Amino acid sequence: MRQTMKVQSGKITRPSYHHGDLANALTGAALELARGGGPDAVVLREAARQIGVSPTAAYRHFSNREDLIHAVKDCALLELAGRMQQEVGRAPAEGELVDQLRERLLALGRGYIGFALENPGLFHTAFAHMTPIVAGPGADRPAVDPMETPPFRMLVDLLDRLAEAGVIAAGRRPFLEFAAWATVHGMAQLLLDGPMRDMPADLQQAAVARALDMVTDGIIACAPDGT
Numbered sequence: 001m002r003q004t005m006k007v008q009s010g011k012i013t014r015p016s017y018h019h020g021d022l023a024n025a026l027t028g029a030a031l032e033l034a035r036g037g038g039p040d041a042v043v044l045r046e047a048a049r050q051i052g053v054s055p056t057a058a059y060r061h062f063s064n065r066e067d068l069i070h071a072v073k074d075c076a077l078l079e080l081a082g083r084m085q086q087e088v089g090r091a092p093a094e095g096e097l098v099d100q101l102r103e104r105l106l107a108l109g110r111g112y113i114g115f116a117l118e119n120p121g122l123f124h125t126a127f128a129h130m131t132p133i134v135a136g137p138g139a140d141r142p143a144v145d146p147m148e149t150p151p152f153r154m155l156v157d158l159l160d161r162l163a164e165a166g167v168i169a170a171g172r173r174p175f176l177e178f179a180a181w182a183t184v185h186g187m188a189q190l191l192l193d194g195p196m197r198d199m200p201a202d203l204q205q206a207a208v209a210r211a212l213d214m215v216t217d218g219i220i221a222c223a224p225d226g227t
Helices: 021-037 044-051 055-059 065-089 097-118 120-127 150-164 176-193 201-220
Strands: 006-008 011-013
Touching: 021 044, 021 055, 021 065, 021 120, 044 055, 044 065, 065 097, 065 120, 065 150, 097 120, 097 150, 097 176, 097 201, 120 176, 150 176, 150 201, 176 201
Parallel strands: none
Antiparallel strands: 006 011
């Protein structure tokens, strides 16, 4: 995203941007700041400095730091979804449909936690200052609605497929996404910032596998016959 300054007639000139390019460049610079230092590192003036433009120019595209944070959060959540999709792509595509869906559910969790461990700065930024979920048909929607983010929609869509396949009874489908999300997100937080952060890698992996098995087996157990 960084633009190279040019030297013309012995003078250093700053790069020029087409309309919209500067906003993207600032977002890209801020994304790298978040990758290295988390949400606290996202500062509009520093992002402007990184790409060689004035703070005044930056403020034409982002009125304040909060606007920039929201843009970075969107990008971080897309990267998280991409990491989850990458893991799903490794899941077996043969065998019984229920088995395939179960493996994809496990893969979503592995991708989620894998992203957190590989990109702690972006992971923290993606969920920093997350606006509370708003309930009710007439309520104003938050700037970043957790229920409409790509990672959450991937989980919801997969659970819906399990319900359509008859694996989950209709009466037991509601709120399963929150139960699964809470467990997987909690495990990621424990590994990043909690008492599990200094555990040997093999024990961390074993704990993650057990947690994902527990969530997945619990969801699969929500069969129409109650088994």
